[in-house]
Amino acid sequence: MTALIQLRGIHKHYGDYHALRGIDLEIRQGEFFSLLGPSGCGKTTLLRTIAGFETPSSGTLMIDGKDMAAVPANHRPTNMVFQSYAIFPHLTVAENVGFGLRREPMSKDQKTKAVAEALAMVGLSGYGTRAAHALSGGQRQRVALARALILKPKVLLLDEPLSALDKKMREQMQVELIRLQRTVGITFILVTHDQEEALVMSDRIAVMFEGEIGQMADPETLYRRPNSRRVAEFIGKMNILPGQVGMEGNRIVVDVAGLGRGAVETDQAPGGVVPGNTSVGIRPETLGVLFPGETTDRRVAEGVVDEVVYYGDMTYYDVRVPGVQQPLTISMKNIIGRPVLEVGAPTRVVWDERSLVVLSR
Amino acid sequence: MRRAWGLRTYAIIYLVFLYAPILLLPLFAFNDAAIIAFPLTGFSTRWFEQLWTTQALHQALRNSLFIASITAILATLLGTCAARAGTMPSFPGKRGALGFVMLPLVLPEIVIAVALLIVVRQVLDLNLSNWTVIAAHTVICIPFSIAILNGAFQNLDPSFEEAAMDLGETRWGAFRLVTLPLVLPGIISSLLICFIISLDDFVIAQFLTGSNPTMPVYIYGLTRFVDALPLIMALGTILVTISITLLIIAEYFRRRGVARAGFKDTGGFL
Numbered sequence: 265m266t267a268l269i270q271l272r273g274i275h276k277h278y279g280d281y282h283a284l285r286g287i288d289l290e291i292r293q294g295e296f297f298s299l300l301g302p303s304g305c306g307k308t309t310l311l312r313t314i315a316g317f318e319t320p321s322s323g324t325l326m327i328d329g330k331d332m333a334a335v336p337a338n339h340r341p342t343n344m345v346f347q348s349y350a351i352f353p354h355l356t357v358a359e360n361v362g363f364g365l366r367r368e369p370m371s372k373d374q375k376t377k378a379v380a381e382a383l384a385m386v387g388l389s390g391y392g393t394r395a396a397h398a399l400s401g402g403q404r405q406r407v408a409l410a411r412a413l414i415l416k417p418k419v420l421l422l423d424e425p426l427s428a429l430d431k432k433m434r435e436q437m438q439v440e441l442i443r444l445q446r447t448v449g450i451t452f453i454l455v456t457h458d459q460e461e462a463l464v465m466s467d468r469i470a471v472m473f474e475g476e477i478g479q480m481a482d483p484e485t486l487y488r489r490p491n492s493r494r495v496a497e498f499i500g501k502m503n504i505l506p507g508q509v510g511m512e513g514n515r516i517v518v519d520v521a522g523l524g525r526g527a528v529e530t531d532q533a534p535g536g537v538v539p540g541n542t543s544v545g546i547r548p549e550t551l552g553v554l555f556p557g558e559t560t561d562r563r564v565a566e567g568v569v570d571e572v573v574y575y576g577d578m579t580y581y582d583v584r585v586p587g588v589q590q591p592l593t594i595s596m597k598n599i600i601g602r603p604v605l606e607v608g609a610p611t612r613v614v615w616d617e618r619s620l621v622v623l624s625r
Numbered sequence: 626m627r628r629a630w631g632l633r634t635y636a637i638i639y640l641v642f643l644y645a646p647i648l649l650l651p652l653f654a655f656n657d658a659a660i661i662a663f664p665l666t667g668f669s670t671r672w673f674e675q676l677w678t679t680q681a682l683h684q685a686l687r688n689s690l691f692i693a694s695i696t697a698i699l700a701t702l703l704g705t706c707a708a709r710a711g712t713m714p715s716f717p718g719k720r721g722a723l724g725f726v727m728l729p730l731v732l733p734e735i736v737i738a739v740a741l742l743i744v745v746r747q748v749l750d751l752n753l754s755n756w757t758v759i760a761a762h763t764v765i766c767i768p769f770s771i772a773i774l775n776g777a778f779q780n781l782d783p784s785f786e787e788a789a790m791d792l793g794e795t796r797w798g799a800f801r802l803v804t805l806p807l808v809l810p811g812i813i814s815s816l817l818i819c820f821i822i823s824l825d826d827f828v829i830a831q832f833l834t835g836s837n838p839t840m841p842v843y844i845y846g847l848t849r850f851v852d853a854l855p856l857i858m859a860l861g862t863i864l865v866t867i868s869i870t871l872l873i874i875a876e877y878f879r880r881r882g883v884a885r886a887g888f889k890d891t892g893g894f895l
Binding site: 317337339343347352353411412415 | 784
């Protein structure tokens with residue numbers, strides 16, 4: 265089956281500024297797709313290009329097999345939830361939600377029914393007659409969702425829809441959005457700078473830097489197998505250490521300064537292998553601290569606790585290991601019977617070859 | 626405390642200085658004497674009755690109302706366009722263009738009046754009429770219109786029109802259904818302010834009016850006759866009342882617009 269949305273070589277120039285540098289992308293029907301990246305990476309420009317608010321300088325955009333070059337925003341099968349929500353303040357909630365139905369060939373009763381259904385879908389039944397400007401942030405967000413979904417678009421575009429909400433509300437809305445997307449089966453494209461949000465919600469994520477896609481993959485691959493140093497650093501916590509990488513026959517051999525040599529699988533070098541000096545990434549949870557009395561058959565390095573950050577369910581240790589350039593960040597679950605170590609305590613760091621990701625780029 | 630007391634005195638003197646002369650208007654307008662002097666001689670509405678029967682005055686009033694109405698519409702129309710342009714992301718010469726349209730605000734009216742008189746009579750070789758006054762009044766009213774409407778437009782979320790277009794409206798539909806209702810209070814406010822400015826203007830009308838004088842020009846003509854002074858007082862009383870009423874209505878609409886869109890109030894005339 266062909267993709268619902270196809271982008272081929274999309275470039276966007278604003279004067280001298282090159283905002284999008286050759287974006288190639290395919291998004292499938294029913295997918296929850298995220299555009300993730302730091303501010304200014306071009307993710308919002310790309311979303312607005314799909315919506316029809318920006319015209320690409322070159323490249324083609326196809327939605328459902330149709331070239332969108334000559335199709336203006338109001339005729340595209342896309343609807344958008346804006347970062348500010350853009351709820352029309354002079355209209356009621358119901359008038360906002362029903363705005364897109366103005367030009368639909370429906371009877372008044374049908375429209376009223378559609379609005380009620382859309383409001384029920386986002387949990388705002390009975391809010392129809394309220395004035396839009398009197399709503400809370402979370403309610404505005406829901407109205408914006410209902411308003412965009414009432415037209416049953418092929419694609420729903422969400423521009424940082426949760427950034428204006430507080431943490432608790434945000435986490436609640438993340439779950440609701442996932443559930444909503446599964447219910448309606450519409451393709452969602454989410455723009456966000458919050459890597460955790462992207463990991464939680466998406467089927468696939470494109471990580472963007474400076475107008476380019478750095479890596480495109482499902483959340484687990486992106487987290488466990490970043491293809492470059494910048495992706496590794498942008499998503500989650502990652503220890504990045506200098507090392508040497510080389511090929512010995514068919515095997516990839518890595519020498520991490522201060523930890524030692526080991527052979528890794530080819531998928532542990534997702535960005536490819538350039539023999540010589542390299543960066544090696546190690547996730548905090550793939551390392552371990554050996555508590556007094558514990559033994560292991562994994563490899564061990566002696567160190568001293570440099571910093572302790574207690575999160576309740578987890579404790580993050582920074583452990584200084586002789587020969588390793590910077591302290592290693594290690595996360596440990598606080599399970600029953602396990603003490604929280606103090607700064608200055610001597611300890612043993614557990615690691616093995618499976619922890620390593622070779623980051624040649 | 627002392628400083629607060631000083632400021633309060635200053636404020637009171639300031640207000641007396643501003644409004645005491647205006648308070649004299651109704652005082653003598655209702656006084657039963659042809660001479661403007663104390664002591665007052667008694668209550669009378671005969672000056673107002675006399676106004677009612679002065680045909681030349683009615684003609685001047687009709688002229689003024691006609692000129693003020695057309696001016697208010699033209700200036701607000703052009704002001705709306707300029708304020709809308711001001712919200713565009715950027716275009717070449719945007720700052721310069723917006724600066725230039727605000728210029729008549731600081732130019733002396735008499736300079737504008739003389740310049741326009743030369744253009745109309747020497748360059749275009751047209752006869753002076755109500756339309757020449759309208760053209761000149763529109764020029765001086767546009768900056769006020771823009772100042773009022775800028776506030777209304779700049780408070781708007783730029784996503785509003787995009788959201789409307791995203792939901793299937795054309796560019797014009799988005800403007801008509803979303804932007805226009807939100808800036809409508811500003812537009813009404815601008816109409817009223819421009820109407821008052823045009824109605825009150827003397828300098829430009831004096832230069833550019835044709836054979837039919839406007840109200841202020843007519844009043845100026847009356848001042849040559851001593852016995853017409855109470856009549857001017859009565860007329861002045863009516864005009865001040867109308868002006869203040871319109872200003873209050875204009876401000877009411879401006880504030881309602883700000884409140885309706887849920888924005889913070891910045892500035893205004895009252």
